[in-house]
Amino acid sequence: MVSGLFIALAASSYAAAQSFVSDPLIDKVVPYTAIPYQVDQHTADRGPQHGYNICNSTTEGQSSLCQTGFVNHLDDFCLFAPPELSTIGDTEGIEVAYCTKPGRGTRLIPEGTFKGVQLVKSPGYIQIVGFIDQTKLNIQQGDFGGELDSGGQDGRGNPIGGLVYSNNLPGSSGNDSFVQSRHWTFFIGGDQFCLKVCDSSNPNAGHLCEHIYDRIGCAYNAPNNAQQNVFESCEGEDMMPVGTYVSGGQTLTWTQPPEGVEPVPPYTPTPAASSNCVSFQSESLFAAIASVTASVSESASASTITSTNSNGQPTTITRSVSSSARGSGSGTASAAGAANTNDGVRAMGISIVAGVSGVLLSALVFA
Numbered sequence: 001m002v003s004g005l006f007i008a009l010a011a012s013s014y015a016a017a018q019s020f021v022s023d024p025l026i027d028k029v030v031p032y033t034a035i036p037y038q039v040d041q042h043t044a045d046r047g048p049q050h051g052y053n054i055c056n057s058t059t060e061g062q063s064s065l066c067q068t069g070f071v072n073h074l075d076d077f078c079l080f081a082p083p084e085l086s087t088i089g090d091t092e093g094i095e096v097a098y099c100t101k102p103g104r105g106t107r108l109i110p111e112g113t114f115k116g117v118q119l120v121k122s123p124g125y126i127q128i129v130g131f132i133d134q135t136k137l138n139i140q141q142g143d144f145g146g147e148l149d150s151g152g153q154d155g156r157g158n159p160i161g162g163l164v165y166s167n168n169l170p171g172s173s174g175n176d177s178f179v180q181s182r183h184w185t186f187f188i189g190g191d192q193f194c195l196k197v198c199d200s201s202n203p204n205a206g207h208l209c210e211h212i213y214d215r216i217g218c219a220y221n222a223p224n225n226a227q228q229n230v231f232e233s234c235e236g237e238d239m240m241p242v243g244t245y246v247s248g249g250q251t252l253t254w255t256q257p258p259e260g261v262e263p264v265p266p267y268t269p270t271p272a273a274s275s276n277c278v279s280f281q282s283e284s285l286f287a288a289i290a291s292v293t294a295s296v297s298e299s300a301s302a303s304t305i306t307s308t309n310s311n312g313q314p315t316t317i318t319r320s321v322s323s324s325a326r327g328s329g330s331g332t333a334s335a336a337g338a339a340n341t342n343d344g345v346r347a348m349g350i351s352i353v354a355g356v357s358g359v360l361l362s363a364l365v366f367a
């Protein structure tokens, strides 16, 4: 399960002194029929929005800078990833949409990117978790990535001005009817991703799509039963908001410590109960991108950080939950290849790198 692993960082909560805007992205109600060219009009601090939100046939293709994404169904969703080969940390503000379906003015996700994807639709959100070859999405090999979300260190979102819509959340009246999700989180890196788009009309949306736990990765932010080489769509219950857990009959809340202090959550995350999982062949799901090739494969192999590959990197991605636990909500979050530690998770390595703007980023590997 993607849980076991690592991650993350993301600069969201501790980037330097960028002032918080008075009109945060999370508050911008933008009907699908009234999307502006750029939803973010700020220019200070992190600069202007890198791409645009009006996306159409003239913007479609592998150089698109479309920053409007969709999360609809197992065969129909987008990820945010770098416009050019990079790390997520270095480009969190300028990521662009890569989608499984043409026709929306975005880049397309290249064939062979997905190695297993699980969608869970709950009352409050759609969650999609998967294994990927991230080099096909312009993410450097070995980058453990981080969190992109509709919050961000200054309220402008990561990417700045990123909008997300769905035709599969309450309020939609069919596949041609898109509702905005104003609360969403996307973790990507370490050859995995997990995303959650919450129903903004749900009073609990802010908690179900909490975005302040950026250093504890998919295991905690999107507890799941995703498996390598399995493509399935499930129904499920809402997760307990990240950071909350039950101990001794009481619901407690753990908060991620400040940068510099290793985040060690005092609980083991458990996927919410899921049911009615239906499996598919990836070829049938992603036929629309069968001929899309990664334009950056050559640069990916030229990366100077491939040495991280030789020991710790995604070789640790193995599923540790037995198949009988799938869908039962009984999965655990041990990391791959290692026995569960009694505290659920342990940070095995922390690397600190400097982002373009001097933002400190840390990547964690849990074992």
Ligand SMILES: *[C@@H]1O[C@H](CO)[C@@H](O)[C@H](O)[C@H]1NC(C)=O
Pocket: 037, 052, 053, 054, 055, 056, 057, 058, 059
């Ligand atoms: C297509 O999208 C581009 C980029 O956002 C925009 O400049 C252009 O006006 C759009 N065209 C139409 C017909 O909407």
Ligand SMILES: *[C@@H]1O[C@H](CO)[C@@H](O)[C@H](O)[C@H]1NC(C)=O
Pocket: 072, 073, 074, 075, 076, 174, 175
């Ligand atoms: C909506 O799209 C999904 C695939 O993305 C498809 O499975 C479903 O049948 C569509 N619904 C309708 C009513 O066409």
